[in-house]
Amino acid sequence: QPQLTRSSLKGKQLHLIDVLSEYKKRQESEKPTINLVVIGHVDAGKSTLMGHLLFLLGHVSKRTMHKYETDSQKLGKASFLYAWILDETGEERNRGITMDIAQQQFETEHLKIHLLDAPGHRDFIPNMITGAAQADVAVLVVDATIGSFESGFESGGQTREHALLVRSLGVTQLVVAINKMDTVSWSRERFDEIVTKLKSFLKQGGYKEGDITYVPCSGMTGDNLTSTLTDSWYKGPSLAQSIDRFRPPPRPVEKPFRCCIADIFKGQGAGICVAGKIESGYVQSGETVLVVPANELTSVKTIFGGDDISAWAVAGDQVVLTLIGIDQTKLALGSVLCSPEAPVSITSLVRARIIIFNIELPITAGYPVIFHYQSVSEPAVIKKLLSQVSKTSGDVIRKKPRCLTKNSSAIVEIEISRPLSLELYSDCKDLGRFMLRYAGNTVAAGLIIKIL
Numbered sequence: 001q002p003q004l005t006r007s008s009l010k011g012k013q014l015h016l017i018d019v020l021s022e023y024k025k026r027q028e029s030e031k032p033t034i035n036l037v038v039i040g041h042v043d044a045g046k047s048t049l050m051g052h053l054l055f056l057l058g059h060v061s062k063r064t065m066h067k068y069e070t071d072s073q074k075l076g077k078a079s080f081l082y083a084w085i086l087d088e089t090g091e092e093r094n095r096g097i098t099m100d101i102a103q104q105q106f107e108t109e110h111l112k113i114h115l116l117d118a119p120g121h122r123d124f125i126p127n128m129i130t131g132a133a134q135a136d137v138a139v140l141v142v143d144a145t146i147g148s149f150e151s152g153f154e155s156g157g158q159t160r161e162h163a164l165l166v167r168s169l170g171v172t173q174l175v176v177a178i179n180k181m182d183t184v185s186w187s188r189e190r191f192d193e194i195v196t197k198l199k200s201f202l203k204q205g206g207y208k209e210g211d212i213t214y215v216p217c218s219g220m221t222g223d224n225l226t227s228t229l230t231d232s233w234y235k236g237p238s239l240a241q242s243i244d245r246f247r248p249p250p251r252p253v254e255k256p257f258r259c260c261i262a263d264i265f266k267g268q269g270a271g272i273c274v275a276g277k278i279e280s281g282y283v284q285s286g287e288t289v290l291v292v293p294a295n296e297l298t299s300v301k302t303i304f305g306g307d308d309i310s311a312w313a314v315a316g317d318q319v320v321l322t323l324i325g326i327d328q329t330k331l332a333l334g335s336v337l338c339s340p341e342a343p344v345s346i347t348s349l350v351r352a353r354i355i356i357f358n359i360e361l362p363i364t365a366g367y368p369v370i371f372h373y374q375s376v377s378e379p380a381v382i383k384k385l386l387s388q389v390s391k392t393s394g395d396v397i398r399k400k401p402r403c404l405t406k407n408s409s410a411i412v413e414i415e416i417s418r419p420l421s422l423e424l425y426s427d428c429k430d431l432g433r434f435m436l437r438y439a440g441n442t443v444a445a446g447l448i449i450k451i452l
């Protein structure tokens with residue numbers, strides 16, 4: 001491979017096809033894709049529900065189902081059958097929990113859904129953040145069983161934390177699956193009680209009522225997953241129909257190309273494969289892109305989108321790119337591929353607006369955190385507390401506060417232990433937001449408002 005340099009690049013960018021007009025054609029002929037994350041308390045039944053849904057929609061072959069069935073019976077955990085559809089490795093099966101983010105595609109009447117499965121276990125919240133950071137919409141699963149909804153909804157339960165987390169990561173549309181309705185004999189009163197509690201909580205958390213659908217269902221029996229209930233008080237849509245009503249978010253295809261690397265592996269042929277979601281702009285095979293922060297140019301040999309090789313891909317697409325002319329040491333998780341004409345910034349110091357969750361100890365200047373950004377987590381410090389602001393209007397309430405307490409919002413300066421490729425939230429939503437964790441808990445979510 002000839003060494004690519006910025007000067008040799010001038011005038012050599014291969015624009016073989018007009019991607020924007022190809023994209024318009026694709027939009028007319030194909031269903032739009034939406035990235036969906038499943039959230040909720042551990043044991044709410046997320047894996048069972050989504051596994052069963054995929055099965056009913058015909059995305060799991062009979063052979064695979066049979067294998068899962070015999071495997072799960074052998075282990076005496078037949079009830080985990082549907083959950084296993086989402087779990088890939090034997091280790092996860094034996095533990096009976098979805099450990100990593102299993103990715104699956106499925107289709108509803110009008111949409112192609114890219115499922116980012118988020119495990120509910122506390123230890124795995126960092127993974128859930130990776131999933132949530134890529135999500136456009138979410139299904140929040142709650143367990144209707146008496147006592148279980150309550151414990152998931154209490155402070156410390158993940159129902160609240162997950163719902164606020166995805167909201168602060170930019171998710172505005174929710175389907176709330178009120179699951180395990182079989183355990184409460186499909187009680188209308190129970191359903192209404194849960195809806196009332198969630199409605200006021202979600203409204204406070206910044207969701208609009210019209211963007212939320214509440215669906216009673218049972219992941220175990222499969223009721224109201226794909227076919228609507230007959231002879232029931234519930235006359236609304238099934239889970240699949242509710243998912244189908246999600247509005248695809250606008251894709252910033254005309255902004256500069258950005259793709260954040262979520263995985264790196266060796267492909268079969270020459271080159272190195274990287275996986276990620278295109279956050280903005282588009283890319284085509286043969287194109288030269290810049291890797292930041294390494295500041296190295298590389299050439300995109302092939303693009304895999306979905307299950308096929310494609311000549312191009314645009315914002316919103318999940319892709320695997322084969323890169324050539326670059327050393328693997330120059331690529332890291334969280335690196336950003338971008339257009340050399342409009343590169344992304346590299347910085348370790350940012351000003352951000354943060355929303356603080358339900359924390360015990362107040363945050364003071366010098367507070368150490370783990371900065372979670374796309375698929376990266378780096379030690380960082382909240383260096384300065386600039387002002388406390390109103391959660392809703394953003395107006396300054398107090399300048400230079402000495403500490404920040406739970407459920408408040410503030411403007412702060414954050415210093416990260418190493419430079420990362422970051423962007424302003426106003427330029428690129430996905431590359432401009434992050435989460436802060438401390439001692440195993442998510443303490444805040446934030447948006448970058450200035451690169452310092």
Ligand code: GDP
Pocket residue numbers: 040041042043044045046047048049079080083096097098120179180181182183217218219220221
């Ligand atoms: P996750 O941790 O949220 O992914 O939950 P799982 O899907 O692993 O389910 C947790 C437990 O609840 C398992 O024992 C399931 O068999 C059970 N479960 C899941 N869905 C239902 C349901 O609709 N009804 C009943 N009765 N049990 C369910």
